[in-house]
Amino acid sequence: MGAQTQARATDPxxxxxxxxxxxxxxxxxxxxxTFEVRKGEIHALVGENGAGKTTLMKVLFGLEKPDEGxxxxxxxxxxxxxxxxxxRYGVGMVHQHFMLAPSLTVAENIVLGAEPRRxxxxxxxxxxxxxxxxxxxxxxxxxxxxxxxxxxxGIRQRVEILKALMRGSDILVLDEPTAxxxxxxxxxxxxxLKSLKEMGHTIIFxxxxxxxxxELSDRVTVLRSGRVIGTRNTDQVTVEEISRMMVGRDVVLRxxxxxxxxxxxxxxxxxxxxxxxxxxTHVLKxxxxxxxxxxxxxxxxxxxxxxxxxxxxxxxxxPCDSGEVWVCGQDxxxxxxxxxxxxxxxxxxxxxxxFGVASNASxxxxxxxxxxxxxxxxxxxxxxxxxxxxxSQELIGKFDIKTSxxxxxxxxxSGGNIQKVVIAREFSTGPQVIIANQPTRxxxxxxxxxxxxxxxxxxxxxxxxxxxxxxLNEVMSLSNRLIVMYEGQVVAYFDEVEGLTEEEIGLxxxxxxxxxxxQVTASMMGRPVE
Amino acid sequence: xxxxTWFELLRTGVAIAAALTIGFVVTSLVSESPVEAFGYFLKGxxxxxxxxxxxxxxxxxxxxTGLAVSLVFSAGQFNMGAEGQFFxxxxxxxxxxVFLDLPPVIHTIVCLAAGMIAGAIGGxxxxxxxxxxxxxxxxxxxxxxxxxxxxxxxxxTYHLRDPSAGALVSLPLKESSWLPQFTRTTKLxxxxxxxxxxxxxxxxxxxxxxxxxxxxxTGQNLSFARYSGIPVLKVILLIQVLGGAVAGLGGAVEMLGxxxxxxxxxxxxxxxxxxxxxxxxxxxxxxxxxxxxxxxYLRVGADVMxxxxxxxxxxxxxIQAVIILLVTAEAFLAGYRHRLTLxxxxxxxxxx
Numbered sequence: 001m002g003a004q005t006q007a008r009a010t011d012p013x014x015x016x017x018x019x020x021x022x023x024x025x026x027x028x029x030x031x032x033x034t035f036e037v038r039k040g041e042i043h044a045l046v047g048e049n050g051a052g053k054t055t056l057m058k059v060l061f062g063l064e065k066p067d068e069g070x071x072x073x074x075x076x077x078x079x080x081x082x083x084x085x086x087x088r089y090g091v092g093m094v095h096q097h098f099m100l101a102p103s104l105t106v107a108e109n110i111v112l113g114a115e116p117r118r119x120x121x122x123x124x125x126x127x128x129x130x131x132x133x134x135x136x137x138x139x140x141x142x143x144x145x146x147x148x149x150x151x152x153x154g155i156r157q158r159v160e161i162l163k164a165l166m167r168g169s170d171i172l173v174l175d176e177p178t179a180x181x182x183x184x185x186x187x188x189x190x191x192x193l194k195s196l197k198e199m200g201h202t203i204i205f206x207x208x209x210x211x212x213x214x215e216l217s218d219r220v221t222v223l224r225s226g227r228v229i230g231t232r233n234t235d236q237v238t239v240e241e242i243s244r245m246m247v248g249r250d251v252v253l254r255x256x257x258x259x260x261x262x263x264x265x266x267x268x269x270x271x272x273x274x275x276x277x278x279x280x281t282h283v284l285k286x287x288x289x290x291x292x293x294x295x296x297x298x299x300x301x302x303x304x305x306x307x308x309x310x311x312x313x314x315x316x317x318x319p320c321d322s323g324e325v326w327v328c329g330q331d332x333x334x335x336x337x338x339x340x341x342x343x344x345x346x347x348x349x350x351x352x353x354x355f356g357v358a359s360n361a362s363x364x365x366x367x368x369x370x371x372x373x374x375x376x377x378x379x380x381x382x383x384x385x386x387x388x389x390x391x392s393q394e395l396i397g398k399f400d401i402k403t404s405x406x407x408x409x410x411x412x413x414s415g416g417n418i419q420k421v422v423i424a425r426e427f428s429t430g431p432q433v434i435i436a437n438q439p440t441r442x443x444x445x446x447x448x449x450x451x452x453x454x455x456x457x458x459x460x461x462x463x464x465x466x467x468x469x470x471x472l473n474e475v476m477s478l479s480n481r482l483i484v485m486y487e488g489q490v491v492a493y494f495d496e497v498e499g500l501t502e503e504e505i506g507l508x509x510x511x512x513x514x515x516x517x518x519q520v521t522a523s524m525m526g527r528p529v530e
Numbered sequence: 531x532x533x534x535t536w537f538e539l540l541r542t543g544v545a546i547a548a549a550l551t552i553g554f555v556v557t558s559l560v561s562e563s564p565v566e567a568f569g570y571f572l573k574g575x576x577x578x579x580x581x582x583x584x585x586x587x588x589x590x591x592x593x594x595t596g597l598a599v600s601l602v603f604s605a606g607q608f609n610m611g612a613e614g615q616f617f618x619x620x621x622x623x624x625x626x627x628v629f630l631d632l633p634p635v636i637h638t639i640v641c642l643a644a645g646m647i648a649g650a651i652g653g654x655x656x657x658x659x660x661x662x663x664x665x666x667x668x669x670x671x672x673x674x675x676x677x678x679x680x681x682x683x684x685x686x687t688y689h690l691r692d693p694s695a696g697a698l699v700s701l702p703l704k705e706s707s708w709l710p711q712f713t714r715t716t717k718l719x720x721x722x723x724x725x726x727x728x729x730x731x732x733x734x735x736x737x738x739x740x741x742x743x744x745x746x747x748t749g750q751n752l753s754f755a756r757y758s759g760i761p762v763l764k765v766i767l768l769i770q771v772l773g774g775a776v777a778g779l780g781g782a783v784e785m786l787g788x789x790x791x792x793x794x795x796x797x798x799x800x801x802x803x804x805x806x807x808x809x810x811x812x813x814x815x816x817x818x819x820x821x822x823x824x825x826x827y828l829r830v831g832a833d834v835m836x837x838x839x840x841x842x843x844x845x846x847x848x849i850q851a852v853i854i855l856l857v858t859a860e861a862f863l864a865g866y867r868h869r870l871t872l873x874x875x876x877x878x879x880x881x882x
Contacts, residue, residue: 338759
């Protein structure tokens with residue numbers, strides 16, 4: 001850190017003081033949070049999911065109204081009641097989910113709302129010129145004429161950053177910017193952020209990936225359950241210390257994969273040459289895979305490369321155009337979700353609020369959704385309330401769901417506890433095959449640990465697990481075998497995960513490298529599939 | 531009682547109070563003696579046994595259509611068809627009551643069954659259109675009301691009409707089909723037992739059976755239901771058929787208990803009242819009779835007021851409208867609720 005930064009370090013450019021935010025369902029997202037950022041620093045804001053990071057930033061950006069507290073920017077108290085106010089005070093936000101118009105070009109997106117004009121016409125040449133200059137100035141090169149829908153995620157993010165800079169933001173907030181990036185793209189982003197810092201910009205970096213926090217930030221503020229646990233200079237704390245502040249206890253950061261089964265186990269899930277065309281795009285192209293008893297097959301890949309569709313077809317939520325799915329030796333192709341579940345399949349869905357639970361229904365009601373017509377919950381006609389209450393108590397205890405009563409509405413629980421409800425339901429039917437799609441997304445470290453534990457335990461009793469996961473580190477440390485999906489195809493298969501590097505997988509995820517399709521199928525299936 | 535239930539009760543209470551206040555203000559604007567007029571309105575239903583009886587009688591058909599709509603709403607489906615199902619149920623019961631010759635009790639049961647079947651068909655059509663072709667059940671059920679109204683009027687006019695009567699009414703139902711009335715002063719009849727039985731059955735179905743669970747989960751979150759393996763299309767069809775059967779049964783009960791010959795020239799409007807009742811009762815079958823009694827009370831009160839004071843009975847529509855608006859407005863009292871939540875959270879924080 002140069003002497004210049006030292007000299008500036010005394011003046012906070014942003015001070016959020018005593019912020020309290022309570023959501024209508026009683027969830028306390030921020031409780032008397034005081035957060036101070038100095039000019040020209042990269043300040044990491046860390047905490048488990050649900051710790052209140054995003055809420056705090058939404059308050060700063062005028063998207064949420066705080067119940068208490070005040071905000072000072074450059075020493076002056078300000079009232080921010082809309083994103084427009086925030087932009088006026090120089091605050092720019094790069095959201096987790098990009099807010100871009102996919103059918104417009106890069107330049108059009110960047111100047112949107114402040115378009116250069118010639119007469120009454122949009123001055124395209126001038127707009128593209130402005131973008132090029134802006135990109136060169138900040139080391140964030142983009143092709144101004146490219147359409148957003150045609151550029152990769154890393155570039156879209158760059159466009160979001162440029163858009164904020166174009167509006168004169170000198171406080172940039174990035175909400176989990178690396179969640180959707182490959183290792184290579186992450187590296188490039190960090191370079192760009194460091195050079196922005198050199199130019200005097202202030203950056204607030206939200207993350208729960210501590211390695212990145214350590215690499216990038218000057219200071220780090222830790223939130224836990226809506227409260228500030230502390231602010232530290234990053235070079236004076238270890239990753240272990242930060243994680244202890246986040247969770248409140250020691251944690252195992254690297255999960256352990258199950259012991260590989262001794263011999264080749266029985267094939268529990270077989271997918272053969274699946275094809276699916278949706279809206280004119282080939283979203284699944286000749287996808288074949290098999291998962292054996294007692295193992296976890298990991299699926300790596302940048303989101304949106306066919307993983308969602310693969311899961312939908314396997315679980316019966318979507319029909320496919322050709323190919324077949326076999327679950328425990330039974331043909332599951334084109335069967336309904338209920339029929340496939342009866343073959344012994346469980347499914348942890350990617351989006352738990354849409355598929356995983358009915359949020360206004362009680363915990364009990366959510367726990368029985370996959371056995372509401374089977375004994376002992378039901379005699380085939382009427383429900384056995386005693387059995388339901390017994391089952392709920394048992395699962396709440398066994399899966400450590402934190403609640404006051406089984407009658408509480410699921411929607412009022414924290415994200416981690418909602419996921420535990422889903423896990424408890426899906427794991428407690430004695431499944432033969434588990435499809436786990438992003439099972440730890442958006443839940444805290446403690447809950448993540450338990451999810452890992454349950455997955456590994458399930459394999460010990462012979463369950464086959466298909467694990468789809470965007471977090472490369474996680475999928476690599478949990479899986480026995482690994483495939484990579486790119487543009488609807490399986491582009492790589494690894495019989496052994498030990499010894500692989502994230503960078504190598506990254507090349508496959510980006511489509512820069514691929515194995516021969518026939519070879520992939522042959523080595524995974526053990527023989528050519530006819 | 532959970533905080534939520536308590537809050538919903540409070541909200542309904544405040545909405546009713548606000549609506550009555552507005553009703554009073556409107557009365558003051560149009561009436562020479564508003565206090566007296568409003569007094570008739572509030573006390574009217576209790577001023578004589580006959581009026582008290584007519585207010586309870588009116589609650590019976592309202593309960594049936596309220597249940598029909600609640601069932602379908604519980605599964606997240608719209609039902610604007612209770613009107614036509616109720617009407618065609620009444621026509622079917624009339625036909626069975628006029629043409630069949632059966633011993634008492636059995637005749638009554640057959641007539642009730644005829645009403646149920648006719649209503650169920652009325653629910654099956656929008657249900658199957660939705661399940662098979664994803665056609666909006668809102669539009670289908672709404673439009674079918676006209677079909678059933680005209681079909682019913684055709685049947686009454688050409689096949690069931692009493693040629694000796696001065697007006698367009700059907701032949702009288704055979705006495706063996708009647709639901710007995712308890713007294714001579716009121717028309718309160720044995721149909722009320724049928725009503726309570728159906729209230730209980732609807733509650734039991736929704737909250738105590740696997741099928742009812744399927745329906746409620748489909749209503750709570752369709753994606754979740756599908757993901758869980760619930761056959762949602764079958765559920766949608768079943769619930770529409772059940773809703774139709776309940777509405778049709780209501781029409782039959784009304785014929786056998788009160789009128790004993792079909793004399794409606796137009797649809798009596800109970801189906802749309804059913805929507806109001808379902809909203810007030812939050813789709814809970816056990817609360818439906820209460821909501822129905824309340825609505826019937828407003829109606830009879832308004833009639834009494836129109837008879838004795840210078841305010842017309844339509845004033846009650848204003849009160850109804852205000853109640854529905856306030857009860858369905860999600861944001862109504864949301865600020866108060868948020869302050870309560872905040873206070874509770876703080877108490878919990880300082881206690882720990």
